[in-house]
Structures are given as C-alpha cells and as structure tokens.
Amino acid sequence: MDKNSVPDFSTPMSKPTEVINKLIAAFRTESTAIETKGKGSVIDLQLANGEPRVILVLEGALNIYRTADNLRFVRAAAPNLFGMQGSPFRYSLYQFRSEKGAVLESLPYSRAMELVGERRLFKEVLDFQTYLSDFLAYRTNLLISKSTYQIVCAFLFELEMMPPEQRLRTSVFNYIHEHTHLARSGVMKILSDLRQGEYIDIENGKLIAILKKFPRDY
Template structure:
C-alpha cells in the first residue's frame, strides 16, 4: 500500500544512531550525571554566567520548545545529545524540558570539543550536525506556507512512525496542537473527515493506523 506523505512535505534523513552513540561514548569519559528534580524540569545548555555545556540523553527524552511561543519543536529521545553547536543564540532559541525518568549527563562544551579532537570525531560531529540542520529545515518547511490539511497529514505520518506503545499513549489532537498551535476546530474537522472516509483509524483519541493513502487535496 502506498503511504507516501502528501506531496511537498519531504522527510529528513534518519536519525544517525550509530554516530550519536560513538559521540556519547567519547563524551562519557568526562561527563557527570545531571540531577533532574522533576518532570518538565528545564535543562539549560547555556547557564547564566557559566560555560556552555553539552547534554547527553542516555535514557528517556527531552521535549524541546521554541522560547518565543512555547511551541513544542520536537521530542528528542535517547540516544541523543545537544549543545555541540556552541552558539548562545541557537541555545537560547529553545527551551529543553526533561521527561519523567530521563537519564541525562553533562560536560562542558570546551571539554567536548577537546574530546572530538582527541578521538578524531570530526566526521561524526559533521554528520550529526547535518541531521540536526535537516530536521530543523524539515520543521520549517512543514509549518510555513502550508495548509492546515497538509500540516495535519504530516503529523499523522509522524505519529504512525512512532513505536506502537508510544503512539497509543499519545493524543492525536494534543500532539498536533503542541507542535503547531493550530485551531482545535480546524484540526478536529479534518481528523473527523479522514475517519469518516476510512483513511485513518483513531480510537480513544489515539492513532491506531493510517489505513490507506491520504488524499492529495482536502
């Protein structure tokens, strides 16, 4: 069955897990546990009056929000790391909030750069930065100059790609709204029409499956 996305919404490269694990292994020779006090604790990459740091996500996830409008940019699950850009501007564009049970470690940005040099990990850093850049471009492409229908379809495909146990705990509307701030009425109308057309199966507000290729036009 052809389940390619609605045309125009290109998807970024796959998460380079092997590359990320290689970087994490090197960085853990100098990292220390990061104490998380509670769910949704803010994790600062650029602490005030302190050196920038790199955050390693060993288990669980961080949710990343745009500082300007509190839009959830992405859920970044382990393995992952952030802070290698080394740019205060980029670091302050987003807020990082830990999920309950997340296991995080941290090390100074300057020490991470030293370890990259010591272990000759320049290609791994470049590959990972390419992935981050592509994902940011994908999100921008998805949200700018796209119809509500195109955006809803794109996030339905994102939900479909989640592991089933995570997808079936995730409200379709909440997921779309947190990432887009689209009006409830418009999103719910599109979801209702897709259900009635038997394009998607939603039970208790959760996406069970995309049943067939979504229409190009709404």
C-alpha cells in the same frame, strides 16, 4: 477530497543512532550526571559560570519548546545530544525540559570539542550536524506556508512512525496542537473527515493506523 492523488511530504534523514552513540561514548569518559526535579525540569545549556555545555540524553527524552510561544518543537528521545553548536543565540530560542525518568549527563562544550579532536570524531560530528540541520529545515518547511490539512497529515505520519507503545499513549489532537497551535475546530474537522473516508483508524483519540494514502487536496 481528491482521491486520485497523494500529498508530497518530504521527511529528513533517519536519526544517526550509531554516530550519536559513538560521540556519547567518547563524551561519557568525562561527563557528569545532571540532577533533575522530575517531569518538566528545565535543562540549561550553560554551566553556572556561563560556559556552554553539551547535554547527553542517555535514557528517556527531552522536550524542546520554542521560547517565544511555548510551541513544542520536538520530543528528542535517547540517545541524543544537544549543545554541539556552542551557540548561545541558537539555544536562547528554545527551552529544554526533561521528561520524568530521563537520564542526562553533561560536560563543558570546550572539553567535548577537545575530545572530538583527540579521538578524530570529525566525521561523526559532521554527520550529526547534518542530521540536526536537515531536521530543522524539515520542521521549518512543514510549518511555513502550508495549509492546515498539509500540516495535520504530516503530523499523522510522524505519529505513525512512533513506537506503538508510545503512539497508543499519545492523543492525536494534543500532539498536533502542541506542535502547531492550530485551532481545535480545524484540526478536529480534518481528522473527522479522514476517519470517515477510512484513511485513518483512531480509537479513543489515539492513532491506530494510517489505512491508505491521503488525498493531495482537501
């Protein structure tokens, strides 16, 4: 490892919680509860008649998996919104699964857009869509044409940004593997080397802290 330089990892804008809450408040005037069957329940972004709908994540989280290979794209914690694009193609690429205890509501996409117009929430929609677009670009940039080392370091940064109570329940290897499908041997060697170099503190497979800047090269 080159100890004199650090990797350049760009991260997307922070989640616009205030904007999301404002949109949710408007949509909840007409949304209805979604019944789930517990952890892993698949949440369809279409109503029974085929009409697209907007999903409100009020408590807990949805896990979003890429349909093609079951790769976990992201854990989307409350408050959050899905279905705002109204694009069947986009959402056919992913599967949405609720976590145990998640509280979800929905309303038809057409009515959600009417509420946006009635309440003049166009800027809020644009700000939220910008955030989603940036996050998608970040994930694409992270996983394409990057070395295993760069990907592992980026996901360690993600883990560090989690609330401590969530991070300390999360296996470092499982988190990286679910989001990347990288080989266990390669990931474990990098984690071992970073730990031996005192770059990270891991106990019982959980990330305690990143102790110093990672080297650029491995």
